[in-house]
Each structure stands twice: as structure tokens, then as C-alpha cells.
Amino acid sequence: MTNHVSTELWISFASLLRSYAAARSLNDESAEVTLKGDSIRIVAGNAVMELGLDPHNASGTWSLSSGAVPRRQGRLALLPEGRIDIDGTVLELDHAAIDLVASLMNAAAGSARTEQ
Numbered sequence: 001m002t003n004h005v006s007t008e009l010w011i012s013f014a015s016l017l018r019s020y021a022a023a024r025s026l027n028d029e030s031a032e033v034t035l036k037g038d039s040i041r042i043v044a045g046n047a048v049m050e051l052g053l054d055p056h057n058a059s060g061t062w063s064l065s066s067g068a069v070p071r072r073q074g075r076l077a078l079l080p081e082g083r084i085d086i087d088g089t090v091l092e093l094d095h096a097a098i099d100l101v102a103s104l105m106n107a108a109a110g111s112a113r114t115e116q
Contacts, residue, residue, distance in 0.1 A: 006058040016097035047108035066107040
């Protein structure tokens with residue numbers, strides 16, 4: 001996959017993450033999604049999800065941390081057909097965005113409960 005294709009898919013993925021985070025924020029903790037080059041950072045409460053991509057090989061990493069949940073991390077790869085492989089599970093970009101945002105929001109809610 002060319003750098004241009006992986007970069008465009010990454011930008012699209014960040015947009016999907018932003019959309020689903022905004023939708024979840026209507027009922028849950030608000031979430032902020034930041035795209036800086038090859039890195040995406042999503043913050044909700046004290047939960048943080050970071051995703052990074054090497055555009056040369058369209059692969060990268062993800063991590064999720066919060067005060068209440070031990071840090072989890074894994075691997076991801078953008079696929080030429082516009083899907084993403086997260087830890088061996090291949091998903092459409094929108095389904096992956098829904099799952100990742102749900103994980104972040106659940107971590108944020110769990111962290112908020114333990115702080116009370």
C-alpha cells in the first residue's frame with residue numbers, strides 16, 4: 001500500500017473516531033480526539049487511547065490506559081481494501097472506531113466509579 005493511501009485511510013479513521021466519540025459523548029463522558037500526523041489521541045476523563053501509524057508499512061500500535069485499568073496495548077494494520085486489522089481481528093473502519101471508542105468510554109466510566 002502506498003504512503004498516500006495509508007495516510008488517507010488514517011485521516012478517515014481519525015474522522016470516524018471523532019464522530020463516534022462525539023456521539024458517545026451525548027450520553028457519557030465527553031471525549032476529545034486529536035490527530036497529529038501519524039498519531040491519534042483520544043481522551044475521556046482520565047482514560048487515554050493512543051494510536052500510532054507508520055505510514056511506510058501501514059502498521060502501528062494502540063494503547064489504552066486509565067487510573068483504574070492497567071494499560072492495555074496491541075498492534076494494528078491498515079489494509080489496502082480500507083479495513084483495519086486490530087490484534088488479528090479484521091474490521092471495517094467504522095466498526096473498529098465504534099469498538100475502540102466503546103473501550104475508551106468504558107475505561108473512563110470504570111475509572112470514574114473507582115474514584116468516587
